[in-house]
Amino acid sequence: MNKMQTQVLYIEDDREIGEWVSADLKDRGYRVTWLTSGEQAVEEAKDCRLAILDVMLPGLDGFTVGQRLKKQYPNLPILMLSARTSIDDKLQGLEFADDYLTKPFHPDELAARLEVLLRRGGTVALENEPLRLGHLLVFERENRIVVEPTGEEIVLTGKQFYIFQFLLRHLGQILTKEQIYEAVWGEPYLDGDKTLMVHIRHLREKLEINPAEPSIIETIRGIGYRVKS
Amino acid sequence: MTGYKQVSPGFRKGPRFRNSLLSRFVLIVVIAMVLLPIVLPLTFVASLAISSLLFHSTPKESAETKLPNYGSGIKIERMWHEEALALHGKSSSDKDQVLQRVHDKYPEATLFWVDSDGKTQLKLPETSEVPDYWSTEKVVAYMKQAYDSDPFTTVAIIGGGEQPTDEGFMVLELPRKYMNHTPSSNNNDGQFYGMYFFMVIFALFLLLAYWFFRDIQKRLRWLEFGMTVTGKDGLPTRIIEGRPDEIGRLEQAFNHMVDVLHDSRRKEREEETLRKNLISNLSHDLRTPLTVLGGQLYSFRKEPLSPAGKEMLELMEGKINDLSGLIDHLLSYNLLTSGRYSMKPEELDVLRIVRLSAAAWYPLWEKAGMEIHIELPEEPLIWRIDEQGFRRVLDNLFQNTIRHARSGGYIGISVLHSEEGKAALAITDHGPGMSAESPAKGAGLGLQVVDLLLREMGLVREAVSANGTRVIISQK
Numbered sequence A: 001m002n003k004m005q006t007q008v009l010y011i012e013d014d015r016e017i018g019e020w021v022s023a024d025l026k027d028r029g030y031r032v033t034w035l036t037s038g039e040q041a042v043e044e045a046k047d048c049r050l051a052i053l054d055v056m057l058p059g060l061d062g063f064t065v066g067q068r069l070k071k072q073y074p075n076l077p078i079l080m081l082s083a084r085t086s087i088d089d090k091l092q093g094l095e096f097a098d099d100y101l102t103k104p105f106h107p108d109e110l111a112a113r114l115e116v117l118l119r120r121g122g123t124v125a126l127e128n129e130p131l132r133l134g135h136l137l138v139f140e141r142e143n144r145i146v147v148e149p150t151g152e153e154i155v156l157t158g159k160q161f162y163i164f165q166f167l168l169r170h171l172g173q174i175l176t177k178e179q180i181y182e183a184v185w186g187e188p189y190l191d192g193d194k195t196l197m198v199h200i201r202h203l204r205e206k207l208e209i210n211p212a213e214p215s216i217i218e219t220i221r222g223i224g225y226r227v228k229s
Numbered sequence B: 001m002t003g004y005k006q007v008s009p010g011f012r013k014g015p016r017f018r019n020s021l022l023s024r025f026v027l028i029v030v031i032a033m034v035l036l037p038i039v040l041p042l043t044f045v046a047s048l049a050i051s052s053l054l055f056h057s058t059p060k061e062s063a064e065t066k067l068p069n070y071g072s073g074i075k076i077e078r079m080w081h082e083e084a085l086a087l088h089g090k091s092s093s094d095k096d097q098v099l100q101r102v103h104d105k106y107p108e109a110t111l112f113w114v115d116s117d118g119k120t121q122l123k124l125p126e127t128s129e130v131p132d133y134w135s136t137e138k139v140v141a142y143m144k145q146a147y148d149s150d151p152f153t154t155v156a157i158i159g160g161g162e163q164p165t166d167e168g169f170m171v172l173e174l175p176r177k178y179m180n181h182t183p184s185s186n187n188n189d190g191q192f193y194g195m196y197f198f199m200v201i202f203a204l205f206l207l208l209a210y211w212f213f214r215d216i217q218k219r220l221r222w223l224e225f226g227m228t229v230t231g232k233d234g235l236p237t238r239i240i241e242g243r244p245d246e247i248g249r250l251e252q253a254f255n256h257m258v259d260v261l262h263d264s265r266r267k268e269r270e271e272e273t274l275r276k277n278l279i280s281n282l283s284h285d286l287r288t289p290l291t292v293l294g295g296q297l298y299s300f301r302k303e304p305l306s307p308a309g310k311e312m313l314e315l316m317e318g319k320i321n322d323l324s325g326l327i328d329h330l331l332s333y334n335l336l337t338s339g340r341y342s343m344k345p346e347e348l349d350v351l352r353i354v355r356l357s358a359a360a361w362y363p364l365w366e367k368a369g370m371e372i373h374i375e376l377p378e379e380p381l382i383w384r385i386d387e388q389g390f391r392r393v394l395d396n397l398f399q400n401t402i403r404h405a406r407s408g409g410y411i412g413i414s415v416l417h418s419e420e421g422k423a424a425l426a427i428t429d430h431g432p433g434m435s436a437e438s439p440a441k442g443a444g445l446g447l448q449v450v451d452l453l454l455r456e457m458g459l460v461r462e463a464v465s466a467n468g469t470r471v472i473i474s475q476k
Helices: A015-027 A041-047 A062-072 A087-094 A107-120 A158-169 A177-185 A195-207 B002-007 B021-057 B059-065 B073-086 B092-105 B136-146 B185-228 B246-300 B307-337 B350-367 B387-404 B443-456
Strands: A007-011 A031-035 A050-054 A078-082 A099-102 A131-133 A136-139 A144-147 A152-154 A174-176 A217-220 A224-227 B110-114 B120-124 B152-157 B169-174 B346-349 B371-375 B382-385 B410-417 B423-429 B459-465 B469-475
Touching: A007 A015, A007 A041, A015 A031, A015 A107, A015 B246, A031 A041, A041 A062, A050 A062, A050 A107, A062 A078, A078 A107, A099 A107, A107 A158, A158 A177, A158 A195, A158 A224, A174 A177, A174 B350, A177 A195, A177 A224, A177 B350, A195 A217, B021 B185, B021 B246, B073 B092, B073 B152, B073 B169, B092 B110, B092 B120, B092 B169, B136 B152, B185 B246, B246 B307, B307 B387, B307 B443, B346 B350, B346 B387, B350 B371, B350 B382, B350 B387, B350 B410, B382 B387, B387 B423, B387 B443, B443 B459
Parallel strands: A007 A031, A007 A050, A050 A078, A078 A099, B371 B410
Antiparallel strands: A131 A136, A136 A144, A144 A152, A174 A224, A217 A224, B110 B120, B110 B169, B152 B169, B346 B382, B410 B423, B423 B469, B459 B469
């Protein structure tokens, strides 16, 4: 995937960490705007598709900056980086933040989380390159699914499409039955609801080569479903 | 006493006397005592005044008061009989003389005497309608008619008490209006009004005393009400201070207490914030170098390294993670033991949280090559828990399975039912077991945090070690 278009705002006051993280992100193909304080954050975030915020900042703290950014750009995904782990801090941070990572973190994990956030926001899908999933090619921008060997197009019904899209946006992540149901139907999941299972079965009949042994939509027993990248 | 003075040096011994309830009560008592000797004679005067007022109001009766009064009938009767007895054997002229004398004394009376032949001798005044001759029938009829009537009539046998003496008899008639009244109803009324007046005064005192105490009662109730009102912070609020008497002092004292209470609560909150900040600063200060270290190690990976060097790098990265976990546990433990972590317990589906948490840990278990066996029922399991705290419990327990039970290659999550039908959450691994672990690895602190959190949520953790470890979480 070509990420040269992806501009990331990164606010970190510690020079050593800031240098290392922005270097790593640049290596991974992102364009990074690194600020050491939150004062200019709102202006600088204008062209960015994602913001990474440290919580402990001189002057304005990360929570305040994050809330301002979210108010100005409601669709901008925000990932909080924090050295604070006190249990109730986490909740406060996540009220507006889309994800949360505690220091010390592994750069691979940061990169993985960024990708999930961008995919969730649909930013990655803007690229024309199709997503390869087993025997399928998925053109997310055009909402088109093609069986690669035959070029045959798969047409999904509304609900099937939304379920598949939700799974794709969280590529590689396990989603619980509750999460999927509530995201697609927009109402609380009732215990023992069979609706989702039925829809997944129909979806598999269309997508999988052998619906009895699914390879695209994986069942995580006891939890939910996952689409592996 | 000295302690009290220290707390409130501005307090006097009591309110000034003229402001006190005592002074007001004493005033009421003094008024009552001073007025009583005045009021008592006053009631007599009033009673007299009222009865005289009533006498004057009727002219007929006022004329009557000017009539001469000759006392009671008994007295007149006795006098008459004595005179009659004294006349024993006396001549007619003597009898006339006596009648004359008595008539002078009682000019309004009619007097006459009758001799033994029944002939009326002297009658005074002359004009009186008295028969000249008295037959036996006439006497009997006269006596019958005169008995207990107006005029008052008394008949005496001349010369002897009850025995006939053959000397005749003498009669005195006197209209009853010249005699003593039978106990007058007018007089009675006067006494009644006097009592009434006295009672009004007495009632007035009672009313005054009642008002006095009702006022105290009212203010005490207000005070009680004010003391039970609590503000947003759950502390009592200041009350409005009234008159500076005993109750007023009480109100002041209460307000002082409220101030002290608010002060201490504020200090407590400040300390809480201070401690929280201290912990998060500490966390930041410890983690920032760890992050830098991790970053440097990561950059090292890009250098050409021998397999041994790579292994060392991995070990160092693992230790950084352990250290980070340890810091987390330590700070959480500190927060929990100092009671600074605020729980927000809610009725939640435990299994939903377990699924979410397991979904996050799933890739790590996969990476560790562990067999994952999750069997959770579709029906929700509702417990009263703090979501954040419960996730923390699961995180710590799942982390332990990776750190210490990786060798067992198995992780199982299920719901067990006890004989009484109580549901419990079970996390099973096939690791070497808890007893084999050394607390130095950090598991001890992590489990302490788990236990503290569970206790706060009314849950308990049991660990069964048999071919691995099974951690069972259930409601108390």
